[in-house]
Amino acid sequence: MSDRRYRRPRALSPLREHLRDTFWFAPTLALFLVCVLWGAADALDTAILDGLQKAGEYSTVRSLIGVAEDAKTIVTTVSAAMMTFIGVVFSISLVAVQMAAGNFSPRIVRVFIRSRISKLTFSVFLATFLLSLLVLTSYDSETNPRQVASVPLVQSALTLLMVGLSLLLFIAYVTQTLQLMKVGPVAARVTKESFHVLAKMPVQRADDTPLPPEVARVRHQGRSGTLRDVHAARLMRVARRKGVVLRLIPRIGDFVVPGMPILAVHGEPDRVPSRWALQSAVSVGVERTFHQDLGFGLRQLSDIALRALSSAVNDPTTAVQCLDRIVQFLAALAARPLGAVHHRDGKGDVRLIQDVPEWGDLVDLGFAEIRGFAPGNPQVSRRMLAGIDDLLGLVPPERREPLDRHRALLVQAVERALPEAAERAFALEPDRQGIG
Incomplete structure (x- = not known):
């Protein structure tokens, strides 16, 4: 519930x-x-x-x-x-x-x-x-x-x-x-949009009620593209009229091609809704949007940080500013239930199930790629360690594993890249500002 x-x-x-x-x-x-x-x-x-x-x-x-x-x-x-x-x-x-x-x-x-x-x-x-x-x-x-x-x-x-x-x-x-x-206002705007998505998304705990058997699958028809959003209200009306449960198979942000299954129908075989009614409620475009995509903000912040850390730019301070916002967003999710979203009708019956990223997926999205550049940038490694330590103090015990894993991998990468003990100690000292 x-x-x-x-x-x-x-x-x-x-x-x-x-x-x-x-x-x-x-x-x-x-x-x-x-x-x-x-x-x-x-x-x-x-x-x-x-x-x-x-x-x-x-x-x-x-x-x-x-x-x-x-x-x-x-x-x-x-x-x-x-x-x-x-x-x-x-x-x-x-x-x-x-x-x-x-x-x-x-x-x-x-x-x-x-x-x-x-x-x-x-x-x-x-x-x-x-x-x-x-x-x-x-x-x-x-x-x-x-x-x-x-x-x-x-x-x-x-x-x-x-x-x-x-x-x-x-x-x-x-x-x-x-x-x-300027990078600061841009990162702040991206984070603000991410929080808007979070505020609108009915993230819930997993429902233990078993689903009815799957009786049909709706395959995508039309152009290939990114699944931008689904018209949840329309799908719920269709499912309520037919007395079935619909399950969105791909996640928002996945790339879909014609013939790929996008919706599964659970219920009675003789009550499968019209495929046109279901297909028309799914929006496919050329790129991702913020509307229902919980991970898109982290994707943009990671992209900005990666470009800043490239050898052509070499701007670790920009990467630190992005890490600040990544930690901010993950901190807001620290104790929030994640997983499948169960959309319910007016009677409280589940009519649409929509998958969203899990905690581990979001942590990987925020830290994995940036961590690869951290060994050569002590400012980034110090800020990332401080951010991970802050998150470890906020999350419940069952969510510590992804953070512990990234911390251990970061420490190992820095130790391999920096042979001098003094340099290693400096790069592995947590600092919320990176380097002052």
Whole structure:
């Protein structure tokens, strides 16, 4: 049974996460909304003008025409400059993303793609450009207050407001882009995403209730790719209607090819759900995502550390910063139940079983590859030993074995690589900062 309150998966969760991994949805939505906003502002301008003309306030209409004509110069300038500004800003941003991918890991590019500030800035820039074009179409060449048909005063004010918002977002965007070019904020962002996955995942203790016999397997159809996530809510609805239990065979993050079994059906042979209904609930893409992948954050942190420790870069301090975050994440999992996730329906019956990495798998993912570079980098070996010792003080006895194994292997590797006793003693002294 679960050691914490179980939360059923939300139906729109996969769609929301997939949209966060795209860069087209937010700008497209912003362009649509700005068209609606312009239509409302145009109707308001028309209503104000009609009211003044009917009331005979022609002097007021003449004043509004003068104000609108003054604003037209600004709107025209904004329309001409905004697209050029967008091109220059995001060209520089692409260079920054390329540098970050080269210095850290290609998988870090998704941090920029998922950035809310980046999407909001791009969306507001495009919306401001489109709004300025729409407002220019509303200006009337007629200057007679009795015959003028349009005075886009509200629209012009709205354009100026959007320009001000664009400037503020530009400052925030540049600040965030500069932060994401540094390893500390990048590692912190990856760790934060990992904790979001952990918070949403109903990790439970193993259920001793035996499964019904397996009666069918659903094989993957379609393109090859990485299993990104499964629509757990949909699969649970299908399983509840048929009275069966579904079991996900591969883990999230595994590479699947056509013909590979992805779901096992447990229950009565005559109640097997439609294969299309099951297949459509499984999402396969070209790369892993954070949505349901518990180990993806550790994978990225390890990649950053390995690149930093390569002979071409030789930056052990970056590797130590990654180890800090690896230890932080593993410490949060130290006493948490891991293993198969049992998704339950409203009555408490298990309907979907999903495998997640065990404690040993996550420890290996965090330490195994980095440990291979530690003998030649005392800063890394000292930090890793300190991190393992800290984790040994947090985990229950049954979880000590993977940590003890990595500690012993690290000590053996350092002893083989460093023949001098003084150097060995220095490299094997635990230090949370590596070397001060």
